[in-house]
Amino acid sequence: MLLKKNIKVGKNKFIFYIINFLISFSFCYADDLETKYTNIKILDKISSKNVLIKLTNQRDHIYKDLSIKSMKCQNSKFDDNPETTAYIQVKDLTDKNNDNVFVFNGWMFSSSPSIAPFDHPVYDIWLVSCY
Structure with a gap:
């Protein structure tokens, strides 16, 4: 007589572990905290x-000959x-x-502002903080 293994229980356990893994995996990522304001520093290379x-996000700000708009600013949450x-x-302008x-x-x-540098002959801009 051939013995049949009950694989239905094994499938249910496997699906249960996969679902638990996916749910716990989504919670372990660091959430980004989106903010309303952006602080930037501008260096006038001439003076x-x-x-x-x-800067208020989603609004234009005029500084001398530049129109600056911060679309989105965010802080990562779970880092030292x-x-x-x-x-x-x-x-x-x-x-x-x-x-x-x-x-x-x-x-x-x-x-690391050198990853995406702002290249302008008169001004230099770099990000300071978000809040």
Whole structure:
């Protein structure tokens, strides 16, 4: 007589473990804390002066010849040294095609600003914090 193994119990256990793994895996990732304000520093290379500017997300801010808009700013949650990232758009108002072209359009990182550098002959911008 052939013995049949009860594999239904094994399938149910396997599905149960997979579901538990997926649920616990989704909780272990660090959530990003989205904020309303972005602090950036602007260096005027001609006068060698630093200015700290508080930007409200989703609003344009005019600083001399630049139009700066912070689309999103977030802090990572579960780090000893939390990373601050912001999506920033910058237009040069002296440029004739300023409606079409961004001088900078991308993510900035506070811990390593050289990953996505802001390249402008007069100004230098870097991310300080989000709150």
